[in-house]
Amino acid sequence: MADLDHSSNNTSDDSRDQSSQDSKLEFSEDEETLITRMYNLVGERWSLIAGRIPGRTAEEIEKYWTTRYSSSE
Template identity: 70%
Template sequence: MAESEHSSSDETDVDSQAERNQETKLEFSEDEEALVIRMYNLVGERWSLIAGRIPGRTAEEIEKYWNSRCSTSE
């Protein structure tokens, strides 16, 4: 019984660490942000095309970044 309690605690720690890593990854440089904006204006919400222009970024990261940072200014 004690082991199951301990393992669920470990899972919670892993989940919170993954969330922190995801938040850190969503920090885009000024160049990346400018490129995302330019590409969005050209191709719209085709995140995979935009991600193909930014090494190390996934379509999901870019979409999440766009939705959290840029879409509120429209």
């Protein structure tokens, strides 16, 4: 039974991890400005852009950009 309790705790930990990832996708105004400027300089080189923003990954930057600036054509 201890194993069952342990596995249910892992599930709640996973959902908390997901929530923290979602909140990480909120970017400050400074980060948004930097992403836009870097994008204009280097294009879709997400790893280069992420390297300029501590604590951000290339995937987060790309997701932010495509969510914010994708066209619905």
